[in-house]
Amino acid sequence: MNGAQLQERARLIALAWETEHFGFPVARLAAQDLDDDAVQNELEHAYRQKTRLVVVICPQPRFLPQELLARFAGSLTDQKVTFARALGADVAAGVDGTIGEFTATEPTAELIDLAVASGVYSRFNVDVRFPRPLFLEMYRIWITRSVRREIADVVLIDRDESCPGGIAGFITLAVSAGVGKIGLIAVAEQARERGIGRRLMAASHRWMLDHGARETRVVTQLTNKPACALYERSGYAISAVENFYHFWPLAGAGDA
Ligand SMILES: CC(C)(COP(=O)(O)OP(=O)(O)OC[C@H]1O[C@@H](n2cnc3c(N)ncnc32)[C@H](O)[C@@H]1OP(=O)(O)O)[C@@H](O)C(=O)NCCC(=O)NCCS
Known part of the structure; x- marks a missing residue:
């Protein structure tokens, strides 16, 4: 392999966490500086390397051609939208009386169910080729590590005894270098569209401001209309949109 080829190969980045947790090789490709032919070269390489899943990221308004999707079993799985506000x-x-910290160090079964609900529009649930047990496990790990304060600083819940496990909704927050990040948020199905999401957002803004944040960000999918409405109504504006594709080269025609 010559120097130019090596450089080209460096575009395809192996994803260690995903490869270990999913149990098959996963790589990502940032396509912003690559034309369609270069993306095709990388997918051919992934096919030869037997990489099972390649995540290709294109900033909007870039979309990849249908023939590439057909050849390498690809689909647009997520139009990831980042919302931000000061x-x-x-x-x-003040913070709403029914909202408080979830203080246990293990999630309840109902909190895990809500965490899974927060991922229904995620690319790991939308992509029909992605194994469902892995999607469920990913969100179980996410909420477990959040309540243990490993990947979140706090988990807030809205208590309501009429909801499963007494939880009407939850949100996970982390603050770093003056920026607050919302990780997961969901409201119990029977309690939606009653303002609980708005109240959780308001409580989160107070918590993040009190813990040094001067701005906040949250990520969702353009297709998740309720979440987009919630963030817009909570004072956020869109700061970026990226198109995430999942390619399964071994399931397509590969480099034929
Ligand atoms: C997104 C979610 C948390 C919103 O919670 P909620 O308690 O229903 O939201 P609210 O009642 O506070 O509504 C907030 C705003 O969004 C709007 N909204 C809520 N659901 C909506 C829907 N299905 N369609 C359109 N707008 C909707 C409301 O009208 C409200 O705007 P308003 O103040 O102008 O009336 C909830 O729908 C949910 O749990 N969804 C599944 C999990 C999920 O997708 N989480 C987001 C992950 S990024």
């Missing part, structure tokens, strides 16, 4: 004087002082 935190300042307009953040309410």
Whole structure:
């Protein structure tokens, strides 16, 4: 392999965590500086390397051609949208009485169910080729590590005894370098569209401001209309949109 080929290969990055947890080789490709032919070269290489899943990321408005999708068993699985807002004087002082911290260090079964519900629009659930048990496990790990404070600083819940496990909704938060990040959020199905999402967002803004954040970000999918409405109504504006494709080269025609 010559120097130019090596450089080309470096575009395809092996994803260690995903490869270990999913049990098959996963790689990602940032396609912003690559034309369609270069993306095709990388997918051919992935096929030869027997990489099972390749995640290709294109900033909007770039979309990949249908023939590439057909040849390498690809699909647009996520139009990932990042929302952002500043935190300042307009953040309410008080926090709603039914909202408080989830203090246990293990999630309840009902909290795990809500965590899974927060991922229904995620590319790991939308992609029909992605094994469902792995999607469920990913969100179980996510909420477990959040309540243990490994990947979140706090988990807030809205208590309501009429909801499963007494939880009407939850949200996970982390603050770093003045930026607050919302990880997971969901409201119990029977309690939706009653303002609980708005109240959880307001409580989160207060918590993040009190813990040093001056701005906040949250990621969702353009197809998740309720979540997009919630964030817009909570004072956020879109800061970026990226198209995430999943390619399964071994399931397509590969480099034929
Ligand atoms: C997204 C979610 C948390 C919203 O919670 P909620 O308690 O139903 O939201 P609210 O009642 O506070 O509504 C907030 C705003 O969004 C709007 N909204 C809520 N659901 C909506 C829907 N299905 N369609 C359109 N707008 C909707 C509301 O009208 C409201 O706007 P308004 O204040 O102008 O009336 C909830 O739908 C949910 O749990 N979804 C599944 C999990 C999920 O997708 N989580 C997001 C992961 S990024």
